Amino acid sequence: MQALYAQLxxxxxxxxxxxxxxxxxxxIFGMLNIINFAHGALYMMGAFCAYFLLHLTGLGYxxxxxxxxxxxxxxxxxxxxxxxxxxxxxxxxxxxxxTFGIALIVQGVFQNYFGSSGLPYAIPxxxxxxxxxxxxxxxxxRGWVVVFSLIVCIATWYxxxxxxxxxxLRAATENPTLVRAFGxxxxxxxxxxxxLGVGLxxxxxxxxAPINQVRPLMGADLIIVVFAVVVIGGMxxxxxxxxxxxxxxxxxxxxxxxxxxASNTVVFVLxxxxxxxxxxxxxxxxx
Amino acid sequence: xxxxxxxxxxxSPRAVRDEMVVFVVMAALLLIVxxxxxxxxxxxxxxxxxxxxxxxxxxxxYGGLLSFGHAMFLGTAGYLTAHALKVWGLSxxxxxxxxxxxxxxxxxxxxxxxxxxxGIYFSMITLALSQLLFFVYLQTPFTHGEDGIQGIxxxxxxxxxxxxxxxxxxxxxxxxxxxxxxxxxxxxxxxxGEVLKAIRENEPRAIxxxxxxxxxxxxxxILSGTLAGFAGxxxxxxxxxxxxxxxxxxxxxEVVLMTLVGGLGTVFGPVVGAxxxxxxQQYLAGFGQWVTVIQGVIFVTCVLTFRRGVIGEIAHYxxxxx
Numbered sequence: 117m118q119a120l121y122a123q124l125x126x127x128x129x130x131x132x133x134x135x136x137x138x139x140x141x142x143x144i145f146g147m148l149n150i151i152n153f154a155h156g157a158l159y160m161m162g163a164f165c166a167y168f169l170l171h172l173t174g175l176g177y178x179x180x181x182x183x184x185x186x187x188x189x190x191x192x193x194x195x196x197x198x199x200x201x202x203x204x205x206x207x208x209x210x211x212x213x214x215t216f217g218i219a220l221i222v223q224g225v226f227q228n229y230f231g232s233s234g235l236p237y238a239i240p241x242x243x244x245x246x247x248x249x250x251x252x253x254x255x256x257x258r259g260w261v262v263v264f265s266l267i268v269c270i271a272t273w274y275x276x277x278x279x280x281x282x283x284x285l286r287a288a289t290e291n292p293t294l295v296r297a298f299g300x301x302x303x304x305x306x307x308x309x310x311x312l313g314v315g316l317x318x319x320x321x322x323x324x325a326p327i328n329q330v331r332p333l334m335g336a337d338l339i340i341v342v343f344a345v346v347v348i349g350g351m352x353x354x355x356x357x358x359x360x361x362x363x364x365x366x367x368x369x370x371x372x373x374x375x376x377x378a379s380n381t382v383v384f385v386l387x388x389x390x391x392x393x394x395x396x397x398x399x400x401x402x403x
Numbered sequence: 404x405x406x407x408x409x410x411x412x413x414x415s416p417r418a419v420r421d422e423m424v425v426f427v428v429m430a431a432l433l434l435i436v437x438x439x440x441x442x443x444x445x446x447x448x449x450x451x452x453x454x455x456x457x458x459x460x461x462x463x464x465y466g467g468l469l470s471f472g473h474a475m476f477l478g479t480a481g482y483l484t485a486h487a488l489k490v491w492g493l494s495x496x497x498x499x500x501x502x503x504x505x506x507x508x509x510x511x512x513x514x515x516x517x518x519x520x521x522g523i524y525f526s527m528i529t530l531a532l533s534q535l536l537f538f539v540y541l542q543t544p545f546t547h548g549e550d551g552i553q554g555i556x557x558x559x560x561x562x563x564x565x566x567x568x569x570x571x572x573x574x575x576x577x578x579x580x581x582x583x584x585x586x587x588x589x590x591x592x593x594x595x596g597e598v599l600k601a602i603r604e605n606e607p608r609a610i611x612x613x614x615x616x617x618x619x620x621x622x623x624x625i626l627s628g629t630l631a632g633f634a635g636x637x638x639x640x641x642x643x644x645x646x647x648x649x650x651x652x653x654x655x656x657e658v659v660l661m662t663l664v665g666g667l668g669t670v671f672g673p674v675v676g677a678x679x680x681x682x683x684q685q686y687l688a689g690f691g692q693w694v695t696v697i698q699g700v701i702f703v704t705c706v707l708t709f710r711r712g713v714i715g716e717i718a719h720y721x722x723x724x725x
Contacts, residue, residue, distance in 0.1 A: 141479060151523045169637060202707060208523050210706050213663065219703025224695030325452050327689045340534045343527040347520070377542060384535035393527065395519035 120373045121252035128362065128371015129258055129327065132265030133159075135361025136320040137342045139272055140354065142351040147309040150200060151212030152225055154343070156335025158314050161188050162321025163330045164226065167237055175239035177326075182335035184322045185315035192314030196307050219336075226332035234329030258371040261323050262314045268319065268360045272312075344387040349398025361396060418724040419464055419592070422670055426588075429671065433577055443573045449681040451638040456673030457587050458630035464528040465591055466623045467603035471526045472533030473631050473658050475513070478650030479508040479536065480632030485552040485645035495560045499502060499636040501646065506632020507625060509536075514624035518617060521606075530652060537650045551646030555639055564641055579637045581629050586679075588670060590626065599623055606645040660698060663705050666712025671684030671725055675713050 118346075132246050143154050166180035175183065195218060203210050228354055239257045246255040268349060276282035288295040296302045321335070339342050349360030352368055372379040390398065436446050462597075464467045475536065484502030487493040517528040540546045557566035566572045590596050602609045602616045609616050618638055639645055639658055648654060657680060666677025680698075687694050710725065718725040 137505050145523075199707060200702065201497075205669065206710075209526065210710070212469070212471075212526055213521060213659065214703060214706040215708065216659075217699045220656070220699030222699075223694050223698060224692050227695070228692040250703065337534075340530055344531040344534075347524060347531065380538040380541075381535050384531050387528070388535075389533055391516050391519050 118252055123367060123369045123373040125252075125254070125258055125262075125369070126372065127366045128262045129286040129365070130368060131362035131365020132262055133320045133324060133338065133361075134342055134345050134365050135269050136323075137338070138264055138345045138349065138355065138357045139269060140316040141342065141346055142354060142357045143272070143276070143316075144310055144313040145351050147285065148196075148200065148211070149208050150215065151205070151208070151343075152310075152313065153212055153215035153339065154195070154218040154222065154333070155215075155314075155317050156337075156339030157219040158192060158334060159186055159317040159321040159324075160226065160335040160336065161191070161222065162318025162332075163187075163237070163325040163334060164230075164321075165318065165320045166325050167235055172235070177322075180322050181319070185318040188318035189311040191313035191374050193311040201303070201306070217259045219339075223332055223336060225329060230332055232331065232333060234331045234334075236324040237325040237330055255371065260322050261295030261327070265320070266322065266362075268316070270287050272286050272316065273354045273358065308311045341383050344383045346389050348383075348390045348397060350399045352397075353399045407445050410594050415528060417546055421723050422588070423669055424499050426584075429674070430581060433581075437570050437573055445681065445685060447576045449574055449678045450576050450639065451634045451641060452658070452661060453472075453674040453677035454583045454590075454603060454634040454637070456658055456665070456677045457584055458627045458634065458657050460662050460669075461587050461590065461630075461672045462623060462627045463662065465599045465603065466620060468515075468521070468620065468624070469526045470529040470624075470627070471527035471626070471652070471659065472513075472531075473627075474535035474652065474654035475627045475651050476506045476509060476631035477542065477635035477638070477654065477658075478645070478647075479509050479717070480635035481639050481645040481649050482540065482546050482552065484636040484639045488544075488558065488639070489552060489555050495558045495640065496564060498639075499633070501637070502636035503633045504631060506574070506635065507629040508627040509632070514621045514628065518620045522619070530655065533650065533655055534652060537647065537652070542645060542648055546645075546647075549647065551644050552576045553644045555643045555645070556582025557640050557643070558680050565644065572640060576641060578636050579633065583633055584674075589631065591670070595622070595688060606647050656679045657698070662712075664701060664712055665716030666718070669714040669718060669725055671711065672712050672714035679713070 120360075123319050137159060141152055141155055144150060160183045165184035166177070169175040169180045169183060170177075194267070198213065199214060203214060243257040243260050248254075262340040276285060284295065284300055285305060288300065288305055292302045317335075324334070345361055345364050348364065349356050351357070363385070366380060367386065368382055378385070413698075415459065432482075433446070433450070437443055455473065458476075459470060459473045480502035482502075484498045487498040487501045488495070513529070513532050517525055517532065520528060541548060541566065552590040558571070559565055562573060562576055564571050566575060592618050598614055598619055600616070602619055604617055638649075661676035661677070661680045662673045662677055664672075665674065666672030683697070684694060687697065709716070714725050
């Protein structure tokens with residue numbers, strides 16, 4: 117039973133990353149109509165940013181948790197201003213191709229300087245160790261990742277669904293021209309939205325650094341799984357992305373315990389099944 | 404909204420004549436390659452990728468479907484052909500047939516799943532399916548995991564042509580490429596191809612005209628996958644191995660890049676694009692990971708400033724359809 121609980125915890129952690137990444141993808145898709153292929157590369161940049169902060173400036177985990185998403189978010193906003201904005205009005209697929217190119221560039225540059233092996237990043241002192249819950253041993257850092265990701269996801273949901281800013285954002289998703297006529301600066305909002313989505317990816321990167329090591333290709337395979345998550349959940353609803361992300365992580369964890377051979381493929385197989393039963397995804401509208 | 408292939412001009416009788424002229428020139432150039440001193444291995448490799456890119460282009464250029472998983476057909480057919488030749492000792496023609504039929508079967512299954520969604524979702528689904536297959540091939544014993552299937556015997560095609568001789572192999576690969584190319588060309592210019600273009604331009608209208616668009620898309624997907632598999636089977640004889648790189652998503656990305664560079668939705672663009680990208684990889688092999696960076700830069704540049712691609716720009720300049 118210990119092993120089962122341990123795999124469930126790993127599943128929840130992976131689920132946190134799926135949720136944070138697919139949430140960012142959904143937010144970006146809503147505003148920019150772009151599937152951000154660079155999301156995995158930007159997640160990796162978040163982790164590297166934390167690593168650089170520690171080794172170049174001596175700033176530890178806690179400052180990195182705030183600084184890395186901001187730095188990578190600004191990098192993302194520069195990408196949006198200099199490149200992505202020129203794709204407005206073109207086929208959505210060009211956005212996919214452009215961000216795929218950006219991902220290749222970013223990953224290639226990091227691979228060139230850091231190879232393919234992982235760099236260690238220590239767990240902060242405050243979160244070291246673990247506690248005995250009676251039925252299992254819980255490493256504190258892993259528990260922290262799950263709880264903190266959940267809080268961030270719900271905060272993002274609240275921001276978009278319940279605040280005035282979020283209302284403007286949703287309105288601009290529906291009809292940007294009309295919202296502009298009300299005097300709201302839609303291009304700036306688009307840039308900030310991209311920055312927000314990218315910042316969420318970078319935050320996931322910092323959270324994963326102590327668990328998964330810092331590797332140039334850490335986001336490359338992850339992003340494909342997240343795409344499958346997005347296909348399963350649909351990008352129509354923010355809460356839908358969060359729930360699907362966590363649920364698929366847990367299912368993957370259970371698979372690791374009961375049938376390890378299929379743990380790499382279970383999300384993709386589920387995607388096929390969902391497509392056969394409900395092609396629009398679990399929460400999605402027809403597109 | 405402008406579609407990916409908005410710039411292609413409508414087909415005219417003149418266009419067909421132009422295309423036949425270019426085809427003859429291309430075939431003639433490729434026929435004399437062995438006497439020019441150009442490294443034949445390079446051209447053979449480029450021809451296999453050119454056929455793969457043409458098959459990919461059939462979907463995106465004429466069906467509006469961007470597949471991000473075409474490597475799965477290349478790799479699957481490669482593994483099946485390699486296994487048939489090495490383990491079962493089948494003759495080359497049966498090995499190619501086996502690999503191509505395997506890719507066709509894969510096309511039926513993956514097509515049935517992926518055409519349920521369009522646009523961006525279609526791309527993500529094909530990518531996820533090819534990643535699924537990647538993990539399957541990583542774990543199944545017959546592919547030999549990370550090592551791949553190596554040292555594949557080339558044998559005698561139809562019991563006559565010795566494929567171990569580079570010049571014989573070259574003409575066999577060339578014949579395969581030209582055959583595949585003509586099948587695609589014929590498809591594009593058939594009534595079926597016209598319906599496909601209609602679906603790309605306006606699917607609801609095609610449905611209202613009574614076309615079962617899903618069936619058309621599925622047939623196009625299967626045909627594209629089968630020809631991509633055929634390219635993968637031919638490639639086994641050139642490379643004499645079948646490995647995981649052929650199923651990896653980076654390979655799918657390269658196919659997209661080749662077609663983008665040459666010109667999406669142009670007849671000859673994928674061929675030019677394949678030669679450009681393969682040549683680039685040959686000459687830049689010493690730069691290690693920078694090749695990935697350069698590929699990324701080409702992607703970004705093409706999308707931002709050069710969306711018609713090489714052939715698309717030429718065709719646009721001369722106001723012809725190529």
